[in-house]
Amino acid sequence: MGLLITFLLGLFFLIGVLFVHFQKNTKTVEILSISIALGTMSSLIIFDLIPEMLEHMEGISFIWIVLFILLGIVLLKGLDFFVPDHDDHEAPHKCSEENLIHIGIVSLIAIVLHNIIEGMAVYSLTVESLKTGLLIALGVGLHNIPMGMVIATTMEHEKNSHKILSYSLAIISTFVGGLLMILIHSLINEFVIGVLICITLGMILYIVLFELIPHIIHSKDQKISLIGFLIGIGIIIISTLFE
Numbered sequence: 001m002g003l004l005i006t007f008l009l010g011l012f013f014l015i016g017v018l019f020v021h022f023q024k025n026t027k028t029v030e031i032l033s034i035s036i037a038l039g040t041m042s043s044l045i046i047f048d049l050i051p052e053m054l055e056h057m058e059g060i061s062f063i064w065i066v067l068f069i070l071l072g073i074v075l076l077k078g079l080d081f082f083v084p085d086h087d088d089h090e091a092p093h094k095c096s097e098e099n100l101i102h103i104g105i106v107s108l109i110a111i112v113l114h115n116i117i118e119g120m121a122v123y124s125l126t127v128e129s130l131k132t133g134l135l136i137a138l139g140v141g142l143h144n145i146p147m148g149m150v151i152a153t154t155m156e157h158e159k160n161s162h163k164i165l166s167y168s169l170a171i172i173s174t175f176v177g178g179l180l181m182i183l184i185h186s187l188i189n190e191f192v193i194g195v196l197i198c199i200t201l202g203m204i205l206y207i208v209l210f211e212l213i214p215h216i217i218h219s220k221d222q223k224i225s226l227i228g229f230l231i232g233i234g235i236i237i238i239s240t241l242f243e
C-alpha cells in the first residue's frame with residue numbers, strides 16, 4: 001500500500017501539467033505559474049524544509065548545517081554549466097524561451113530530489129499508520145500541483161521527447177523514494193535524511209533567489225504575480241493542515 005500511495009502522489013504533479021496544457025492564455029499562465037512556484041517554494045522552505053531539517057539535524061553543529069545548505073546551492077549552480085540554452089549574461093527580467101527552459105530544468109532537479117525524500121517519508125509513515133500516511137500524502141500532493149504548473153510552463157518550448165522525460169521523472173520521483181526506502185532502509189538514519197533535506201533546501205533557495213524572484217520583480221503584470229504568489233502560499237498552508 002505504501003508504494004501505491006507514493007506512486008499516486010505523482011498524479012498531483014500531472015494535474016498541474018494538464019491545467020497549463022488546457023489553458024489558452026499561455027502568457028498569463030506563465031506569469032501565474034512562476035509566481036505560484038515562488039509562493040509555494042518560499043512557503044515550503046519556511047513551513048516544511050526548515051522544521052524538518054531542524055528535527056533531523058538536532059544536536060548537529062550549525063556550521064555543518066550551513067555547509068550542507070551551501071552544498072545544495074553550489075551543486076545546482078554547478079549544474080548550470082550542463083543546462084542547455086541558458087545565457088548567464090542575459091538580463092534577468094527577460095523571460096525568454098531559453099531562460100524559461102533553464103528555470104524548468106533547475107526546478108525539475110530540485111523537485112525530483114525533494115520528492116524522493118518526501119516519498120521515503122510517506123512510505124515510512126504509511127507502513128506505521130495507513131491513516132497518517134494518507135494525510136501526509138495529501139499534503140505533499142497538494143503542493144506538487146503548482147510544481148507541475150511551473151515545469152509545464154517553463155518546458156513548453158522544449159521538444160516533446162524532453163517534456164515527456166521531464167514529466168516522467170517528476171511523476172515517479174516519490175515512487176522512487178518509496179523504493180529506495182525499501183532497498184536501503186538499514187542504511188538510512190536521521191543524519192542522512194537531515195543532510196538530504198539541507199541539500200534540497202539549498203537547491204530550492206537557489207531557485208527562489210536567483211531564478212524566480214528576478215522574473216517576478218520585473219513582471220509586466222504585478223497583480224497576477226501577487227495573486228499567484230498568495231495562491232502558492234495558500235496551497236502550502238492548506239497542505240500543512242493534513243499533516
